[in-house]
Amino acid sequence: MHKTIVDKKVSRRTFFKHTAGAAAGAVAATALLPGLKETGKLIADTVKVNIDNDTLTMHNDLQRALEKPIEQRKWAMVIDIRKCIGCHGCTVACVAENNLPPGVTYRTVPEVETGEYPEVQRIFMPTNCMQCEKAPCIEAANKIAKGSMSRRADGIVVIDYKKMKGKKVFEAASKACPYPKSLWYDEGKNYTDGTPMVQPYEKRKAKEYGIEWSRADLKGTTRKCHFCTQRIDAGVLPACVTTCTGQAMYFGDLNDSESLASKLLKKNKSARMNLASGAEPAVHYLDDDPEQTCMVCHS
Ligand code: SF4
């Protein structure tokens, strides 16, 4: 579990005063000056913080997975709803990472109320495409536009933007998908349409699936979460995972029993949404009692 320096009851001023001394190479002085002992402990704890840091662990898990052949990786997203604070930071990170236009939000964070007064609670359920093992969207889309959707050897469900064009194929895939708000239609709009100038940040190319796409390329396509393939293939964790304020989001390889994602699923109660659909989603939710929260809507 991630620990923070704030817990150490050392003021920011004291920290900088003492670390400045340490930076001058005063390792021996740490033993001589009582005030610096605290600094030494603080630095040691800081190093420990880095070693314990979940993000670093997931990063190392990712590097390990990338050393294996792609078909031996089984990516999963694990979301701890006890830690989600509903800040929508993941949504914003996703929009920025994938240069998403108006009307397209790969990641949503619905708020759900459960229970009856006075035993009520509100939970946040970060949601995106579930990268289903038996994804019904693929067959439905390919009936309309051959080769428009497929599943990579590591399980990520991908879209060929050159082939998945038009509302007909979007509607077919959406109808087949058991999870609402997984697929989005790109109307080709920009946030700054109708202003004196469409801003450069909106015209920049989206780098999804390892290719650069202009706004013109993407107009009329179906879009969805792809576990940030452009990042994970390069050894970088998904944008929503690294941005999560509550550290509620995890990502890793379930074929690796030592990955943090695997360990979290082993240690905690978890649930996957709408298993009755048979789609076998790759997004897992952690909670103390999923039957009373997640499963209230998704049994
Ligand atoms: S969540 Fe929907 S769009 Fe995503 S893979 Fe599953 S069926 Fe397809």
Ligand code: SF4
């Ligand atoms: S994995 Fe990437 S594409 Fe998917 S919701 Fe997170 S940021 Fe968006």
